[in-house]
Amino acid sequence: MLRAAQFYGTTHLLLDIRRRDTSSPEAATWITEVWLPEAVEAMEPARLRIAYFMSATRDQLMRTSPALQPIVRDAIARVHSYEIALFRDEGEAVRWLAA
Template identity: 45%
Template structure:
């Protein structure tokens, strides 16, 4: 499933979009997601905390027994923010921890993100 955010939106609207995305993924049995956030100029710390504490656990539960896999396509600016902002550093480290019941990886190149999402037997 490919989801692209093209405009800025208030936090509550973005949360609603995440729930809509999950509903569509569950209905279609899509557990491999490309999340394109390249047009965002920032991700509020509150959103990062919410996806880690609320959205991802619910998504994992609803997608079970399939493992949720997310390739996050971001801009160089966002990559820098993830490494320089202390709150984002903490949230990204939490999400990327291999102990999580989902897989997530960050990319600046869409081709590499799509390759990562391909099933192992097709690589």
């Protein structure tokens, strides 16, 4: 995914994860501690923006799971050199990316 973003010169990504298996704390930690820092560095100086488009069930899990909640809360905080937002509606996700 990162190679495609670099090839096309885009830093605004829409990730459709509606049909993915349930997230694990290990996978979420890898994304936030390994993949995101690499992606940010690869796309500098542009700011990376990622919209996660997900099912209501997955969104509920990501926001309420005691294991995932702190990881997700930190990832979507506005204190990073990237921006992440979670969406249940694809149109809202696209509008956020375009803003």
